[in-house]
Amino acid sequence: MTDWLSAFEESLAAFEPAGHDRSALGLAAAGWAERARDEHASIAAFDRFSLELLAVAAPPELLEGAHVAALDEIRHSRLAFALASTYAGAPIGPGPLDVDRALEHVGSLAQLAEATLVEGCIGESLAAIEAEWAAEAATEPAARAALQIISADEARHAELAWATVRWASAEDPALTERLSAVFEEQLARAVAFAETDCSSVDLTAFGLLRPVRRMALRRAAARDILEPAARVAFG
Numbered sequence: 562m563t564d565w566l567s568a569f570e571e572s573l574a575a576f577e578p579a580g581h582d583r584s585a586l587g588l589a590a591a592g593w594a595e596r597a598r599d600e601h602a603s604i605a606a607f608d609r610f611s612l613e614l615l616a617v618a619a620p621p622e623l624l625e626g627a628h629v630a631a632l633d634e635i636r637h638s639r640l641a642f643a644l645a646s647t648y649a650g651a652p653i654g655p656g657p658l659d660v661d662r663a664l665e666h667v668g669s670l671a672q673l674a675e676a677t678l679v680e681g682c683i684g685e686s687l688a689a690i691e692a693e694w695a696a697e698a699a700t701e702p703a704a705r706a707a708l709q710i711i712s713a714d715e716a717r718h719a720e721l722a723w724a725t726v727r728w729a730s731a732e733d734p735a736l737t738e739r740l741s742a743v744f745e746e747q748l749a750r751a752v753a754f755a756e757t758d759c760s761s762v763d764l765t766a767f768g769l770l771r772p773v774r775r776m777a778l779r780r781a782a783a784r785d786i787l788e789p790a791a792r793v794a795f796g
């Protein structure tokens with residue numbers, strides 16, 4: 562068994578439900594189950610990404626990164642379903658994934674660059690930063706361990722996304738202006754959505770940040786990390 566998995570499973574086995582409020586445990590299970598389904602869908606996103614790269618003759622380093630990232634997402638999905646199952650006290654796993662339209666638009670360099678910018682450069686960067694903050698705030702050892710692994714992996718996925726965008730821009734310099742505009746528009750959208758904090762139960766101990774806290778952290782990350790990165794990338 563790999564080191565990360567055995568260390569995680571040890572802390573999961575040591576989890577003591579009796580020390581927690583039942584409704585908080587139920588909400589923590591639901592929160593991690595939702596995250597697990599997103600992570601599971603991310604496996605397909607990287608499978609699709611590797612086909613998109615092949616379709617535009619991308620270099621082998623990017624292809625290798627895409628395949629490694631898909632394996633990372635399998636790991637995230639396993640971690641998140643294991644946490645959800647432990648908190649629920651019953652097994653929770655993935656259902657069928659609708660992949661019917663997964664290969665629409667494959668073959669367009671512009672489409673690949675735009676999607677990578679939005680989902681990777683912005684989405685994976687914010688995911689890495691949020692997971693890092695959630696890990697620091699979590700007091701449950703298994704949730705903290707999972708988030709530390711997820712955060713490090715998502716940061717690598719963001720780097721892969723930037724490398725892909727740089728390669729696509731070098732292949733077709735005419736893309737740069739459009740990508741710069743898309744970045745500005747989508748970053749504003751990523752930090753503008755209004756999540757309401759209607760629950761009185763604080764799940765920070767389980768690695769689930771309150772929505773208002775997440776938004777504040779996202780805005781700080783956009784200002785301090787993503788906007789400077791875009792200035793370097795697009796001038």
Ligand SMILES: [Fe+2]
Binds near residue numbers: 603633634711715
């Ligand atoms: Fe992930």
Ligand SMILES: [Fe+2]
Binds near residue numbers: 634
């Ligand atoms: Fe990721």
